[in-house]
Amino acid sequence: RKEVEQDPGPFNVPEGATVAFNCTYSNSASQSFFWYRQDCRKEPKLLMSVYSSGNEDGRFTAQLNRASQYISLLIRDSKLSDSATYLCVVPNQAGTALIFGKGTTLSVSS
Amino acid sequence: GAGVSQTPSNKVTEKGKYVELRCDPISGHTALYWYRQSLGQGPEFLIYFQGTGAADDSGLPNDRFFAVRPEGSVSTLKIQRTERGDSAVYLCASSPSGRRNTQYFGPGTRLTVL
Numbered sequence: 001r002k003e004v005e006q007d008p009g010p011f012n013v014p015e016g017a018t019v020a021f022n023c024t025y026s027n028s029a030s031q032s033f034f035w036y037r038q039d040c041r042k043e044p045k046l047l048m049s050v051y052s053s054g055n056e057d058g059r060f061t062a063q064l065n066r067a068s069q070y071i072s073l074l075i076r077d078s079k080l081s082d083s084a085t086y087l088c089v090v091p092n093q094a095g096t097a098l099i100f101g102k103g104t105t106l107s108v109s110s
Numbered sequence: 111g112a113g114v115s116q117t118p119s120n121k122v123t124e125k126g127k128y129v130e131l132r133c134d135p136i137s138g139h140t141a142l143y144w145y146r147q148s149l150g151q152g153p154e155f156l157i158y159f160q161g162t163g164a165a166d167d168s169g170l171p172n173d174r175f176f177a178v179r180p181e182g183s184v185s186t187l188k189i190q191r192t193e194r195g196d197s198a199v200y201l202c203a204s205s206p207s208g209r210r211n212t213q214y215f216g217p218g219t220r221l222t223v224l
Contacts, residue, residue, distance in 0.1 A: 004152075032211055043201060043215035044153065087152050091211055096166035097143060098213060100152030 003027065006088050006101035013108055017078045021104045023071045023088030034089040035062055035073050038103065044087055048073070078108045112136065114216030116202050122222045123192055131187040131219045135204030142185050143203040143213060144177055153201055159185060192223045 006023045013019050025033070032051055036044040048055065050071060054063035061074040075082055088101040115134040123129050135142050141160055145153035155169040159179045167177075174192075179185040189196055199220050203213040 034211070043217050045215070046212070049211075089152075092155070094166060095210060096158045097155035097169065098153075098211070099155070100145075102150065102152050 004101040009104040133202030139204035
């Protein structure tokens with residue numbers, strides 16, 4: 001099992017749609033999780049941190065299921081500006097680096 | 111305040127040449143990281159510095175890759191005898207003391223080896 005695996009995508013949705021991305025991780029001892037957003041030819045930027053069962057920030061909700069080693073990101077009322085690649089991220093066991101999934105590409109159209 | 115900066119933004123070189131990529135972290139950040147991102151992949155860890163020392167270099171792919179951070183601020187990633195497979199975006203990130211999971215990325219250097 002890869003350390004961090006994500007839905008392959010791409011996801012093509014209309015404005016206003018609700019879309020969910022899934023991610024699984026292999027290290028059962030992981031305590032913190034992140035979603036980063038990366039625009040085309042730009043650097044990754046932190047979108048949300050997930051430290052317990054989940055958290056919500058406006059239209060974005062991240063959920064964690066420790067038993068299944070599964071993280072999800074839900075985006076409600078999608079906007080054109082949400083078009084980007086979403087990266088699921090878990091710190092490595094030593095806590096010295098971040099391990100990134102391949103990313104899931106979202107394209108929101110009008 | 112100023113974010114992480116990287117120079118050059120683009121570098122084109124020929125196979126077998128030597129290249130240096132520079133990273134200027136956010137002022138006061140003690141931790142500095144290098145990652146490499148190939149097309150269609152997420153960033154992959156290369157090396158982590160805490161202060162001047164490389165605390166974890168387990169991600170460096172081979173001995174052609176080397177990085178330094180002599181004064182605990184600016185870092186240089188050095189690649190010897192470049193190969194076409196080294197073509198990628200090289201990202202640098204920094205984080206404040208005690209918050210290694212909060213990493214701020216620079217815009218990257220796009221390296222193309224012909």
